[in-house]
Amino acid sequence: xxxxxxxxxxxxxxxxxxxxxxxxxxxxxxxxxxxxxxxxxxxxxxxxxxxxxxxxxxxxxxxxxxxxxxxxxxxxxxxxxxxxxxxxxxxxxxxxxxxxxxxxxxxxxxxxxxxxxxxxxxxxxxxxxxxxxxxxxxxx
Numbered sequence: 001x002x003x004x005x006x007x008x009x010x011x012x013x014x015x016x017x018x019x020x021x022x023x024x025x026x027x028x029x030x031x032x033x034x035x036x037x038x039x040x041x042x043x044x045x046x047x048x049x050x051x052x053x054x055x056x057x058x059x060x061x062x063x064x065x066x067x068x069x070x071x072x073x074x075x076x077x078x079x080x081x082x083x084x085x086x087x088x089x090x091x092x093x094x095x096x097x098x099x100x101x102x103x104x105x106x107x108x109x110x111x112x113x114x115x116x117x118x119x120x121x122x123x124x125x126x127x128x129x130x131x132x133x134x135x136x137x138x139x140x
């Protein structure tokens with residue numbers, strides 16, 4: 001069964017008319033192109049949580065409009081990747097839903113990962129974002 005987040009990601013990509021193609025990639029798990037296209041290497045997505053996490057992040061590029069040319073400087077790439085991350089967290093891991101999960105007893109990051117259907121590392125980064133940048137999530 002697909003998680004609620006996975007359903008939202010696929011609905012958003014469909015609404016934005018973004019095509020997802022499964023192709024082998026040399027150096028990346030996925031690449032988003034401004035012309036509504038995501039190339040995803042399925043061999044690097046061994047679990048549904050990984051696939052959903054990757055697509056949620058890539059959807060963040062389209063939601064935020066954050067793209068960069070392949071030959072741009074590293075610092076610019078990092079800024080754009082962060083913009084995509086923030087957009088994906090705000091859309092798919094909102095503070096209110098984290099609070100609901102915490103109140104429901106999902107207090108460990110692995111539990112939150114299962115709850116949202118995303119990788120634990122992504123959840124940890126999302127919690128750091130909400131705690132630090134926004135101050136919405138209280139330390140437990």
